[in-house]
Amino acid sequence: MKKWIAAGFVMMLMLCFGKIESIKAAEQKVYQFDFGSGSVEPDYIGVRASDRYNTSKGYGFQTPEHMKDVAASGTGVKSDAVQFLAYGTKSDNTFNVDLPNGLYEVKVTLGNTARASVAAEGVYQVINMTGDGAEDTFQIPVTDGQLNLLVTEGKAGTAFTLSALKIKKLSDQPVTNRTIYIGGDSTVCNYYPLNSSKQAGWGQMLPQFMSKNAFQVRNMASGGQFARGFRDDGQLEAILKYIKPGDYFILQLGINDTNPKNNETEAEFKEIMRDMVRQVKAKGAEAILSAPQGRATDFNAAGEHTALNRWYRASILALAKEEQTALIDLNVLSSSYFTSIGPEKTLALYMDGDTLHPNRAGAGELARIVAQELKKLGVNGF
Missing domain, CATH: 3.40.50.1110 (SGNH hydrolase)
Incomplete structure (x- = not known):
């Protein structure tokens, strides 16, 4: 009986504070991440630059020593961000998310940046997003159980930042639409x-x-x-x-x-x-x-x-x-x-x-x- 009460208490805390420490508990259709050291928006998982990937929670940065929390000039999820200090389409300084294989729609929201591109799975996904808080969406098939994403060079000498990600599963089949x-x-x-x-x-x-x-x-x-x-x-x-x-x-x-x-x-x-x-x-x-x-x-x-x-x-x-x-x-x-x-x-x-x-x-x-x-x-x- 005490175990049931304790479990219920933990569940109430999670519901009250809206904090999800792991995405492994059950297969979800939508995953939302709010990056940076500021407050976390409702229904988002907060991720700081220091959050290292581990298999228990199923998300995090591969090399957090090459990440930095930074401010951003927007509101909500756009009020803060993380900056990629190491980058390039082949870089291992990625944000990793464990996902069941399938086709996903990824919405990317950048922080303050002059011009930056988005790469995942070792290739470009979006080319030259410009302006603070820029947003774009792309489809990507996941075939190895994990999405590996980073913001990379669009214009040399500028900051490459990420404020938020929304990942939505479209299909169990890891094949892009026509x-x-x-x-x-x-x-x-x-x-x-x-x-x-x-x-x-x-x-x-x-x-x-x-x-x-x-x-x-x-x-x-x-x-x-x-x-x-x-x-x-x-x-x-x-x-x-x-x-x-x-x-x-x-x-x-x-x-x-x-x-x-x-x-x-x-x-x-x-x-x-x-x-x-x-x-x-x-x-x-x-x-x-x-x-x-x-x-x-x-x-x-x-x-x-x-x-x-x-x-x-x-x-x-x-x-x-x-x-x-x-x-x-x-x-x-x-x-x-x-x-x-x-x-x-x-x-x-x-x-x-x-x-x-x-x-x-x-x-x-x-x-x-x-x-x-x-x-x-x-x-x-x-």
């Missing part, structure tokens, strides 16, 4: 906050034109990226780890490849792009090439927008034909649209004082055009 992966540069990539940023890339806006039940979109594009960098610096690696038959990979590069500082000739660009296309096809997925749109000011004397000779477009078209790969000629398609609305309205779709980077409205129009072409190509869900 996915459209996107590779590209600053005209394609995500900007934060995702739902309200003034600047946007068309990859960020593409989900608005899709059925959520058909595909998820994983935008792995990043500002300043060129073909060799995308292939060799971890972004393609992340895609190849998960891409599978039934998935698509849309690849749009060329703008930064023409910049002399990247030391990449057009012939080299074409062969690197070919290599990426073939690696994706070897996984049983479909590759789609896209030719970048021109500048807002690419109007001729007749009032026609044309940018046919920009960004190695000729090599992109030739490669699509040689590799029998689907093509979205966003260059021509966007020019047709810009011609129809005229120079003034076209300029209004770009960032102020910037003729290259679309604003949110401009990115939305480019995404609409891409979605229309995907539908024409027979990709369902648009």
